[in-house]
Amino acid sequence: MATILEIEDLSVHFPINIGTVCAVEGVDLQLEQGEVMGLVGESGCGKSTLGFSILRLLRPPGKIVGGQILYHGQDIVRMNEKEIISLRGNRIAMIFQDPLTSLNPLFRIDEQFIETILTHEQGLDKEEAFNRAEKMLENLGISPERLLEYPHQMSGGMRQRIMIGLGLILNPDLLIADEPTTSLDVIVEAQFLDLLNDLRRQYDLTILLITHNLGNVAQLADRITVMYGGTIAEIGPAEAIFQEPLHPYTQGLLSSIPNIKLDQPKLMTMPGSPPDLVNPPPGCVFHPRCSHTMDICRHEKPDVSKRDGHLVRCWLYR
Amino acid sequence: MGNLTRYVITRILLTIPMVFILLSIVFVVLRIMPGDPVSSMLGGHAPESVIEQKKEELGLNRPIAIQYLDYLWQICRLDLGESMVFKQRVTKAIIEKLPATIELTAFGMIITLFLGILMGAYAADKRRSAQDNLIRLYGIVIFCIPVYWLGLMLQLGFGVWLDILPIAGRTGPRVLASTFEKTGFYVLDTILAKDFFALGDVLIHLVLPSFTLGLVLSGIFVRLTRANMLDVLRADYIVAAEARGIQHRKIVYKYALKNAFIPILTMMGLQIALLMAGAILTETTFSWPGMGRLLLERIYLRDYPTLQGVIIVFALIVATVSLIVDIIYAIVDPRVRY
Numbered sequence: 001m002a003t004i005l006e007i008e009d010l011s012v013h014f015p016i017n018i019g020t021v022c023a024v025e026g027v028d029l030q031l032e033q034g035e036v037m038g039l040v041g042e043s044g045c046g047k048s049t050l051g052f053s054i055l056r057l058l059r060p061p062g063k064i065v066g067g068q069i070l071y072h073g074q075d076i077v078r079m080n081e082k083e084i085i086s087l088r089g090n091r092i093a094m095i096f097q098d099p100l101t102s103l104n105p106l107f108r109i110d111e112q113f114i115e116t117i118l119t120h121e122q123g124l125d126k127e128e129a130f131n132r133a134e135k136m137l138e139n140l141g142i143s144p145e146r147l148l149e150y151p152h153q154m155s156g157g158m159r160q161r162i163m164i165g166l167g168l169i170l171n172p173d174l175l176i177a178d179e180p181t182t183s184l185d186v187i188v189e190a191q192f193l194d195l196l197n198d199l200r201r202q203y204d205l206t207i208l209l210i211t212h213n214l215g216n217v218a219q220l221a222d223r224i225t226v227m228y229g230g231t232i233a234e235i236g237p238a239e240a241i242f243q244e245p246l247h248p249y250t251q252g253l254l255s256s257i258p259n260i261k262l263d264q265p266k267l268m269t270m271p272g273s274p275p276d277l278v279n280p281p282p283g284c285v286f287h288p289r290c291s292h293t294m295d296i297c298r299h300e301k302p303d304v305s306k307r308d309g310h311l312v313r314c315w316l317y318r
Numbered sequence: 319m320g321n322l323t324r325y326v327i328t329r330i331l332l333t334i335p336m337v338f339i340l341l342s343i344v345f346v347v348l349r350i351m352p353g354d355p356v357s358s359m360l361g362g363h364a365p366e367s368v369i370e371q372k373k374e375e376l377g378l379n380r381p382i383a384i385q386y387l388d389y390l391w392q393i394c395r396l397d398l399g400e401s402m403v404f405k406q407r408v409t410k411a412i413i414e415k416l417p418a419t420i421e422l423t424a425f426g427m428i429i430t431l432f433l434g435i436l437m438g439a440y441a442a443d444k445r446r447s448a449q450d451n452l453i454r455l456y457g458i459v460i461f462c463i464p465v466y467w468l469g470l471m472l473q474l475g476f477g478v479w480l481d482i483l484p485i486a487g488r489t490g491p492r493v494l495a496s497t498f499e500k501t502g503f504y505v506l507d508t509i510l511a512k513d514f515f516a517l518g519d520v521l522i523h524l525v526l527p528s529f530t531l532g533l534v535l536s537g538i539f540v541r542l543t544r545a546n547m548l549d550v551l552r553a554d555y556i557v558a559a560e561a562r563g564i565q566h567r568k569i570v571y572k573y574a575l576k577n578a579f580i581p582i583l584t585m586m587g588l589q590i591a592l593l594m595a596g597a598i599l600t601e602t603t604f605s606w607p608g609m610g611r612l613l614l615e616r617i618y619l620r621d622y623p624t625l626q627g628v629i630i631v632f633a634l635i636v637a638t639v640s641l642i643v644d645i646i647y648a649i650v651d652p653r654v655r656y
Binding site (some may be wrong): 055057059083085086087088089090093094096097098101102103104105106107108115116119120144152162166167 | 449552553554555557558559560561562563564567573576577650651652653
């Protein structure tokens with residue numbers, strides 16, 4: 001399997017008036033061709049920031065301050081504006097949390113498709129672009145007549161399908177899905193995940209699925225990355241992560257999912273709250289909330305330990 | 319579109335009470351104001367009997383309630399009456415002057431929108447840069463400048479010192495008045511007559527007055543556009559468009575500006591009244607023979623019927639523009655339903 005995306009030692013900082021938020025700190029991550037990588041973690045752990053950095057879509061004051069992002073060997077961090085724009089939507093697509101606000105309300109669906117297509121394929125005319133959009137809609141299970149409608153005339157699930165259609169219309173090989181089902185109801189969510197699974201095979205997609213919903217990743221992901229406080233806690237095959245989590249944070253995360261089969265009197269919760277990323281705790285960022293804290297955790301950052309395809313950053317596995 | 323028709327009809331019907339209320343206020347205010355048409359016509363030294371005779375002639379000696387009802391009845395017959403000072407129908411005076419004012423305000427509005435929207439959008443795109451600060455400063459300063467003072471300064475600068483632009487009137491002496499008999503809109507008339515020398519002359523006379531009017535109001539639109547653009551540029555669909563590789567300039571000036579345009583449109587409807595008020599001052603500064611000058615002249619003469627007529631026309635213009643703005647809404651924003 002070829003590596004499609006290789007993130008090395010990436011750091012993203014947000015200088016604000018009270019200091020610098022180290023949203024992503026020294027992250028290494030590799031995506032293999034054709035896999036679905038689930039990226040999970042709680043709000044504010046830097047997972048969305050990581051997703052936005054891949055397309056260099058960080059809003060100011062956010063900035064990539066170090067490291068590289070290699071897409072098929074080319075470093076995205078050092079690309080000029082023109083090069084990065086030709087990747088966006090064309091080779092790497094991204095879909096967002098809220099399909100209700102991700103489509104421009106004043107333009108018809110077909111206009112948004114045509115604009116996207118013609119931006120990247122100058123040789124095409126409007127009619128060809130329109131036909132392509134029609135095919136895409138059929139493929140997504142939406143009647144092609146709806147191309148002539150405005151976003152507000154569609155339901156949330158349909159708009160999310162349109163979003164993914166806009167993302168895939170140019171046959172990208174990498175899709176970054178930033179919490180794509182957060183604002184959908186459970187039934188629509190399940191349908192959407194099924195669709196994503198179909199499309200993945202059809203388009204031979206590599207997907208980075210960013211979510212805080214472990215159920216989502218369980219359904220789709222081949223591998224899972226767990227992020228905590230701007231760093232990666234653990235990366236491993238999905239099964240291994242669910243059945244044998246190594247990092248205490250992952251263990252805590254999994255045991256705080258309600259399970260209908262277990263006869264728990266009370267749901268497990270993790271003590272403490274997410275770290276302050278302006279003044280992150282010294283040593284391991286998780287140590288203040290960890291139940292296995294050792295002396296070394298308090299003042300030294302843990303290294304990566306490898307255990308058969310399973311990477312973990314924790315002193316327990318030294 | 320059946321709903322739209324019903325909406326338009328309702329709005330038109332609603333202007334009737336609006337004009338009625340305005341008219342009543344103007345009627346009362348004019349008569350409370352010191353002075354009256356007779357004394358302004360005859361001067362202070364006319365004999366009592368002459369004054370009385372003149373008052374009777376104009377119907378001013380009748381009880382005010384009777385005069386009021388009489389005037390209302392006249393308006394109901396769509397008759398604005400006759401000037402009390404000159405032998406002239408009010409309608410005729412207004413028709414003569416109205417095109418000049420419409421031409422001036424239209425050009426003023428174009429300049430306001432053009433400058434205001436472009437500068438506002440640019441400032442929002444380059445938020446917190448030196449250009450942004452400069453444009454914001456411009457927005458505040460220009461709005462604080464009184465129209466007449468700005469007019470005088472522009473006259474001084476471009477008319478006197480640089481001597482490149484005319485400072486008064488709608489045309490120069492070398493253009494024949496007969497060119498303008500068709501519509502009274504000089505720009506239109508000269509185009510219709512294919513007289514491009516005259517068109518140039520007319521346009522050059524429009525520059526200073528319309529810039530004076532346009533610059534002052536552009537400040538509001540700079541600030542409004544900037545604020546709305548900042549909101550829109552933060553919206554998810556802008557990031558999503560960027561993630562699809564659409565060029566930044568296109569996103570800002572096509573995608574975002576169209577979205578930010580909706581509140582700007584509202585403002586346009588509201589500002590039209592301010593623009594009319596500005597036109598009165600601008601016309602005075604630039605000896606522009608329009609409704610503003612007419613209004614001012616007739617206030618000196620206490621020419622009640624003409625004043626009332628001019629104010630009705632101003633009110634109708636404001637009402638019409640805001641109606642048009644409401645209709646444009648539905649065109650720009652597909653979500654708007656009436």
